[in-house]
Every structure is written in C-alpha cells, then in structure tokens.
Amino acid sequence: TTGKVTVDPGFMNTASCESQITYIDGDEGILRYRGYPIEQLAEKSTFLEVAYLLINGELPSPTELDAFITRVNRHTLVHEDFRTFMGTFPRNAHPMAVMASAINALSTFYPESLDPFDDDTVELATVLLLAKTRTITSYLHRRAVGEPLLYPDYSRGYVDDFLRMTFAVPYMQYDTDPVVVDALDKLLILHADHEQNCSTSTVRMVGSSHANLYASVAAGINALSGPLHGGANEAVLRMLTDIQKSGDDVDTFMTRVKNKEQGVRLMGFGHRVYKNYDPRAAIVKSKAHAVLQALGVEDEMLDMALRLEEIALNDDYFIERKLYPNVDFYTGLIYKAMGFSPSMFTPLFALGRMPGWIAQWREMMKDPQTKIGRPRQVYTGATARDYVPVENR
C-alpha cells in the first residue's frame, strides 16, 4: 500500500542486488515493470513506451513520448562502413554470434557515446542502441537469406519499419499486416525486462567494471544465446520438429522426458523463479492463435504444443517439479508464422530485452553502492603441496 515492497531479510542474503525496475512473484505468477502489471502493458502500451518506462521509471507524457520516438527513429541508420562490417560474416553464421559482435562493434563507430558517467552520453548510447539494434536485427535476416540490406524509413513506426527492412523486396511496396505489427510489438513488450536473469546479471557484472554500455550488452547477448536461456525459443521449435520427424506421438515424447533420456528436456518449460504459470506465456499463447489465424497459417506444431502443455499440466512428474510453460514455449510458433527462421528467434528476444538491459545497466551505474562484481567461492581443490620437477614425476 505504501508503494514500497518490504523484503524478508533472509531473501536479501541471497539477492544479487536491489532494483526498482521489475518485480516478479514466482509463486503467484506476477510480473510488473515499474509497478505496472505486464498484462496491462501488453494490452494497452507499445514497445517504445515500455522502453521509456523501464529506462526512466515513469510513463512518458505525450510530448515526451513523441520526442523519444522521433529521436530513436532518427538514429536507425547505421554508418556505411558498419553495413560493410556486417557483410563480412559467413552467411551461415548463427545470428546471435553476429549480433553480439555487431553490438560490441557499435562502440567503435560511435566513440562519442561511451562515457558511462556522463548523463548526456549515456542518453545518446541509449537511443543509439535502441535504434540500431532494430536495424542490426533486420540485417541478420537479410544476410542469412542473401538479400540486400535496406535503409530505414523514418516515417514508419518502430516495429512496422523493422518488418519492412526485414522482409521487403527492394523497390516494391511492402505493406505490413497490422495484426503482425501489433503481435510483434506485444512480444517485444513481454521480453523487455525480467529482473536479474542470466543475461541481465551478465550485463550488470560486465558493467560493474565500468565497461561501456555496448560491451556490457554484447556480453548479455552472449549469455542469452544459451539454450537454457534465450536460446530456448529456438530449441522449442527444434524439439517440435524432432517429434514430428520421429513419428513419435507426444505421449511417447513425454515418457522420454520423464525417463530423463540423454538430452531430452521439455524445452520452453520450467523456470528458475516462476513455479507457477509464466504470465508472459499465457499472453503469448493467446497471441499465437490470433496471429496464425490472421495469417491463415495452419501449423500442426501449435496443436502439438497445446497437447504437450495439456499433458504436462495434468502429469504429476511436471506438477511436482512445478514445471509450467515459460515465455519461450509459444513464441517461436508466432515468429515462424511471421516468416522468421528459427535462428532468428533469439535475436528477436534480444531486440525485446534491449531496454531492460539498458535500464538495469543505467540503474547500476547510478548506484553509489555499486562495487565491481567479484563473487567469492568455496574452494574444494587440492590442499597445499610442493612442486615435483618433471624428471621426477
């Protein structure tokens, strides 16, 4: 009621940091950005407005929002040499490896935006990252399919122009489907921040050495690429494809999961914090139906995913372990219907998470209590012993 969350001291002993950005109640399945429930933001807000909220702590006024959108849009163009740099990677390179390299390389093209302690410089880096990550993400797809890198159109919205830059054929009119624009905008909102997850903790850890924002976020992108984290959305589609190819029915697959066969996990299920339904997964699941229907896409994998969920929600093995669908379980099916290849799913996660990483890095840099990240360890290695020359071994 006072607006302040009181925290059990015991919890504080395990918490990695204090933050005012995102609140999660894993048992209740609650997620709030700066106090606003994710369900309300997903329904009523837009990605750039949520980015402003996460970074600045308050919803913008109409004037503030308009100025922010205009400023981000004006920075979506990248240096011509940067486009050349993007073209030097092998076409079959995994987009996450290219994305991490590209984001890190931005610091070399925009050296005027590196000082982590100058407010105007940090504001510039914030806008450059939000703007150019959108352009870079579209280039990841264009490179992979061998199509020319398009230039941004400042007159179009953030998501609308991202889709045009990704899928348009040069010199041909490209009209986006408003259902797809809306669905992708909501998916980016749902991914925008999530407290101290693996990649955000990485961004904070790297930033705690006073590394610049690009270097810190590039490290976060690498952490996100792992299949237990952001790479899970691509792993879900791989799992569904393997089930389809194997000819197994989903019941047989679930038996293999419960038998813990080597490497067989129900990807897109489980969470370090949510021991209830991930509130984002519920919203994504509802969007999946709407997008596939609007695109006239019949995908038996959606039926397969729904069946897997139905089995898991009624099977003691999953119930006892509190395994529920997480944000990654249904997102890949939507991205696939939009025309993205599976290797583009995690870069889309990174595009969404960008404002959260920026907000968390800025909060940490502003905190006078911040010390360089230096976890201690419990040493379990050899006790003290004397060196033995190689001739005596």
Ligand code: SDX
């Ligand atoms: C994200 O932290 C965040 O906020 C992350 C994220 C964000 O927005 O940043 O929400 C995004 O990363 C979501 C998670 C995406 N990952 C996946 O979907 C990969 C599949 N999930 C799992 O690997 C796993 O659930 C984790 C890594 C997500 C969480 O693992 P935990 O909580 O550490 O669970 P655990 O490994 O300790 O397992 C507990 C039990 C084990 O069985 P027992 O040894 O007790 O018999 O649950 C089992 C595990 O074998 N288990 C699973 C399972 N996840 C856990 N069994 C089958 N399938 C799974 N997915």
